[in-house]
Amino acid sequence: MADMIEDGTVIDGVHYHQHDIVIVGAGGAGMRAAIEAGPNARTAVVSKLYPTRSHTGAAQGGMAAALANVEEDNWEWHTYDTVKGGDYLVDQDAAEILAKEAIDAVLDLENMGLPFNRTADGKIDQRRFGGHTREHGAAPVRRACYAADRTGHMILQTLFQNCVKLGINFFNEYYVLDMVMAEVDGKKQPAGVVAYELATGDLHVFQAKAVIFATGGFGKIYKTTSNAHTLTGDGVGIIWRKGLPLEDMEFYQFHPTGLAGLGILLSEAARGEGAILRNASGERFMERYTPTLKDLAPRDIVARSMALEIREGRGAGPNKDYLYLDITHLEPAVIDEKLPDITEFARTYLGVEPYTEPVPVLPTAHYAMGGIPTNTNAEVLQSNTEIVPGLYAAGECACVSVHGSNRLGTNSLLDINVFGKRAGINASEYVKTAPWVPLPENPAKGIRDLLDQVRSGDGTERIAVIRKELQDSMDRNAQIFRTEESLKEVTELIETLRARYKNIQIQDKGKRYNTDLLEAIELGFLLDLAEVVVYSARSRHESRGGHMREDYPKRDDENFLVHTMAYLTGDPESAEAGEHIRLDWKPVVITNYPPMERKY
Amino acid sequence: MSTETIPTPRSSYAPPRTRGVNWEKWGWMYMRISGLFLVILIFGHLFVNLVAGDGVRAIDFAFVAGKYSTPFWKVWDFAMLWLALIHGANGMRTLVNDYARKPLLRRVFLVAILVSTILLILLGSLVITTFDPCPAGMAASALPSFCPAP
Amino acid sequence: MSTAVLEGQPTAPAEVPSFTATLIIRRYDPEVDAEPYWQDFDVTMHGTDRVLDALHKIKWEQDGSLSFRRSCAHGVCGSDAMRINGRNRLACKTLLKDLDLSKPIYVEAIKGLPLEKDLIVDMDPFFESYKSIQPFLIASSKPEKERIQSVAQRARFDETTKCILCAACTSSCPVFWTDGQYFGPAAIVNAHRFIFDSRDEGAQVRLDILNDKEGVWRCRTTFNCTDACPRGIEVTKAIAEVKAAIIRGKA
C-alpha cells in the first residue's frame, strides 16, 4: 500500500497533497461548505473553474425563505409548497429542514455582506416566485429574497469574498476526474480524489479524510439549456463510475422562459414582478391551465402548458414555435430596478426591446432534480439506507431529495446554502475523529490510463459531432414530453454514441491548457449520465412533476411514489444500458403531507 | 507522462509594491490646483506676449524690462515659473514611473528631473527678483524708454 | 405530430441567412512556438451568433487545439474577456452582426497579464490584486437578524456589485500595461463596493490601501475601463469617488 504520501511529494509526475477535507467544486454549495470547513479543518477546494466563474453566478431570481418581511409567512407553508411543487416525491423531513433553516441561511448571507434589495424600512425585500404560496396554496406569497436579478451572482461573490477572508485554500482550474476509494473494515470509503491541472497537464492526488462533492448540474446533456458549457456533470459521473447509486435521474427541470433559440434564462422573477406569458394571439393562456396561480404556477406545469400551446398551433413567429413573455405593461423604472440583467439579455441576444416588445421565449433545460443521493446530513448513500463514511455531496449534484420531481424556483440557491453548510459542518466533525484512509498503490493510474488513451486515440470520430448528436436527440426525445418510443430512440442512439466515443481522436496533444482533452473526458460523463437519465425515465411509467410520459399521463402513487435508484453494475463497457444499469427503488419520506391531487 | 514535467507556466506574482513617501495623493492634488492657476497665468502670458500689440514681433529686452518695471508682472511670472515647473516636473515623474522599467534608469531620470527643476527654479527666481531693467552698457535703443540716459 | 413538441429548436435561427466570417486569431503555444503568431479561419455563421460561437465552431470543427476559457456563454461568469478588433470584450456578448464582417475579425488575448496559451492569460496577478483590497464585509457587530440598510444606502453601491471579475477593465488600462503594478480598475471597483456599503466598517483600511503609490492616483482617467466593462459599470466614476473619499478622509 502506498498508504500516506506526504504533502508536496511528486512521484512519477504525480503531485500528492494531503488535506483533512477536500471539496470538489467551488460553486455556491462548495464555497458554503468551505466556509464551515475551512476554519475547523485543513481544507482544500478543488475546482475546474475559478470560483467566481461557477454557474451559481448565473442564478437570477432569488432565494426562498419565510422571513415574513413583507407579508405573513412561515416555514411550514414553505415546506408544504416545496412538497406539493415536487409532486409529493419530496422527502418531507428534508423539506422541513430546508424551509426551517432557510431563514438562517439568508441571514447568514446577509451577515456575510450580501447586498439584498431592501424594503422601505430597511429589511430584506422579498418577491413572488412560482409555486410559493400562503396558506397552502391560497395565493402567491412574497418569499424570495433577492438582489435585483443577480441573486446568484451576489451569493457567489459573497461566498467567495468570505473564502478570501478566511484564506481558504483553492486549487483553481484543477479538474477532478476520479475519486480514490479504499476498503476500511470491509467498507468502501473515499481516500481522496485525482485531479488534472489544466495549466500544466499534471496529475494531482488529493488525499483526504472526507470528500465533499459540489460539482453542480449536467445540463449539457441537452442542447437548449440555461446551463454553462462547463456543467457536464463530472462529479455525478465520477460517483456513478464508482458503482454508487444515482437518485431520481429522470427528473430534469425545463424552465419555461429561456430566450427562444438560445436557452439563456429569463428569470421567473420577471413573472414574479408581473410579467405575463402570451401566445400568438396575445392570450394569457396560463389562466386556462392554472386559474389561481396563473403565470406563477410551478415550472413543470408552465413548461408543459407552453409546449401544449405550441403543439396546438398557438405559437408565435413564422413557424409558430415560440411564445412571448410580456413585460411591456411594467414601468420601465421597475424593470430597470428589479430586472436589469434579463432585459439586457433580450436586447443583446435577440435585439428585442422588452420595454415595448414581448420577448420570444421557450422552455429550456435547466435543473437536475436528481443526482447523488444523500441524507439530510449531506452524507452520500451507497444504498437506500447505508452511507459512505467520509463522503458528502451538496448542491445541484446531490439529491437530498428536497425537490422531488420538480424544484420550485428559488429553492436551489437555498438548497446549496442549507446543505452546503451542513456538508461543511458534518465533514469537519467527521474528520476530527476519523483516521486517514490509506491510499491504494498508484492511485492516479486509472485516470492516467484514461488520459493517455484519449490523448493518443487515433480514431475517426470528433467529440463535437458526438456531443451534438447526443444533445439534439436528448432535446427531441427526452425533453418535456416523453414516450416509450422517443426514449427508445434516444437509448439506441446513446448506445451507438458510446461505441463511437471509443473511436475518437482529439487534435490537441499538448499539456498546457488542453481543453480539447478535457472536453473529450467531459463528453464521457455526459454520455454516461444521459444514459442513466433515459434509462430511469423509461422505467418510470407515470407522469409526475418534471417527468411527463404521454403514454402514462397520470401520476401513479400506487407504484411510483418512490425514488429511483440507479446503480452501475456488471460490465460498464457493455453495449445495452440494461446490461450495466440496475434500478432499485427507495421509499419517499412522508411526514405531514399525504399525496393529494396537485391543483393550482 | 514521465517524471519530467514542464515548468509551471504560471508566473509568480510581481514583487511587493514599493513603499515610501506617498507623493501620489499630494502630487495629484497639486496637478489639479496648479493646473487651474496655470490656465490663467499661461493664457495671460501668452496673450500679452503673443497676441496683444504686435505679438511676438514686439518682444525684446525692452519689452521684458517694461513688463518687469511693475511688481505685477514680476509676481505673475514668478508664480508661473514655480507652478509650471513643479507641475511639469511632477508630470514627467509620472511618465518616468510608467515607462522606465529598469530601476537604475528610473533613478537616473528621476534625479535628473529633480536636479534640473531645482536649478531652473533657482535660476528663474533669481532672474525675476534681481532683474535690473536698465543694465549698464546697453545701447539706449535696446532699453525701455523710462531708463535714465546712460 | 410526433411526441416531441418542441421539435429541436425554434427554427428561427435556421432561417437566418448564414454568412462567412473570417477570424484572425493570435495563437501561441509555449510548448512549440517561440513567438505568438496570427492564424486565419473562415467560418459560416448565423444571425444571432456571437464571437464565442465562432470560436467554438473553429475549435470543434477545424482546430481542436485552439484554447480559450468560457463557461456561462451569456456574459455573467467573466471567463472569456479577450481583445476583439482591438477592444476588450466578452466573446459571448459580442454579436457577429455588430462587427464589420467585410473585414476579418481580429481576436487576441487581453494584454497586461502573462500570456499562457492562445487566448488564455494567467489570471493570478489579477486576483491577487483583488484580494489585496480586502474584498469582504468588515463589521464588528453580529446582529440577530439582518442589518438594517435603507433603500438609498443600498442603491449607493449597487453599480459596483455587478462586477464579474472578468478583467476586461484592468487589461484595457494603459497604466496597467506599463508595469502591471497598478491595482487596476477591477480591484478599485470591488473596494468601492465595500467602501460605500453602509454596513461596512473597513472603509478607512481600504482607502489607506488604495492611497498607495500603486493605488487610485495612478488612474489617468482614460476611460478604457468604462468602455470595456461588459456589465456597464461606470468604472472611472467609481474610481473618482474613491479618490474623492480619500481626499475627504472618509467615504
Next chain:
Amino acid sequence: MPENSAGTLATPPSATPRIKPPRRLAGTVYRGREGMWSWVLHRITGTAIYFFLLVHILDTSLVRLNPGAYNGVIDTYKTPIMGLGELGLVIAIVYHALNGLRIIAIDFFAWGPKRQRALFIGVIVLWVILIAGFAPRQIANIILEATGHPSA
C-alpha cells in the same frame, strides 16, 4: 409587433459596423475611444510643453545676465521656423490646458465622468476656435517679421 420581434431573430449582419478591424501588428493597437486618445494627447502635449519650458526659462534668464544675448535669442524666435514652432507650442498648451480642465471636471464633479465624452468634444471645439483665432495673427506676424518690418 410580434412579427416585428420575430424578424429580429433574422436580422442579417448590420451594414453599419460598430467596431472596425484594427491594423495587424504583433498585437493590435488598443482601439481606445475619446478617453484614451485624449489622454495620449495630454501626455504628449504635457511632455512637449515641459521641454519647451526648460529651454524657455534658460533663454529668458539671459535677460538678467546679458540683455544683448537675450535680444539675439529672441530674434531667432521671430524667424518663420521658430514662429511656426511657437504656433505648435500654443496649440499644445491650449489643448493641454483645456483637457486639463476637463480632467479636473471629471475628478471633482459627480456629473464629470458621465459627461466626459461631451466634455472632450467641448475641448476640441474650443481648441479649434482658440487656435483659429490665434493662428492667423501669429502667421501674419511671422510674415511681417520675415519681410523685414522695422520694429525689430
